[in-house]
Amino acid sequence: MERRAYKQALFAVRNEDIALDIVQDAMLKLAEKYGDKPAEELPMLFQRILQNTIRDFYRRQKVRSLWMTPLSALTSANDEDADPLETLEVENQSKLASIPHAQLEQSQLLAIIEEEIKKLPPRQREAFLMRYWEDMDIAETAAAMGCSEGSVKTHCSRATHTLAVALKAKGIEL
């Protein structure tokens, strides 16, 4: 459970340490506040807490960026040329070089799928992951997201369509 939650947080915030903190906070809140609730309610409650914790992070990030943008304008312009993806790709390639071909293909496919999931609009991603990864039904997903069941269906349908189109464009047929 905590691994899937970590991945969900990672898709949203794209930072491993922050994703870990978010999952840790969400688990602690669930245990402290809802530890006495029936077991069948816990997945929905946990998802609601997790998504709220992620949204809290976005809010804090927004406030911080309001302060940081004027400050970053004062720093050296050389940093703008640096592409963090370059180092990431080199690191990934060096890791992948040591693993067999089938595993390499699998990990590349997974990386593409995860990247496309990260690109989904947040609400679509939440709905899709809760419905199809966490196995929550439409009513539970709607309760966790605080929206109508109709909205959940729409979010899921759009997310699936977007993913299918994006993967097809990269020549991937699942």
Next chain:
Amino acid sequence: MKEQEFAHRIRHHLNLGADGIDRATADRLFKARQNALEHQKVATSQLSLAGIGNIAADVMLPHARTVIALLGLMLGVAGVSYWNDYQQAAEYEEIDSALLADDLPINAYLDKGFHAWLDQPSSQQ
């Protein structure tokens, strides 16, 4: 391909990704889970109450806040009403004793309401 079928294939890959999380991260997640479990809220009311008490608690506990708020409101209204009656009685007592002692301030005789009150038959007072 149907939405569900496609989603389940994606799910398969996502599960592989979750299983492939590096050891250090998995350890940190496991510790976080253990830490959360140590802070788990325990359902004390359900353990301590049994039988009829348990049923009463099940029925009453969800409405406990409302019941307490209503009780507080009723106590407040009763308190205000009692205080008003007490104040009024003290006021009357003061006027009565001033009348009996012939010690009313001169302004009292100038008050139209006071004359009207004096004109009322004593049985009504």
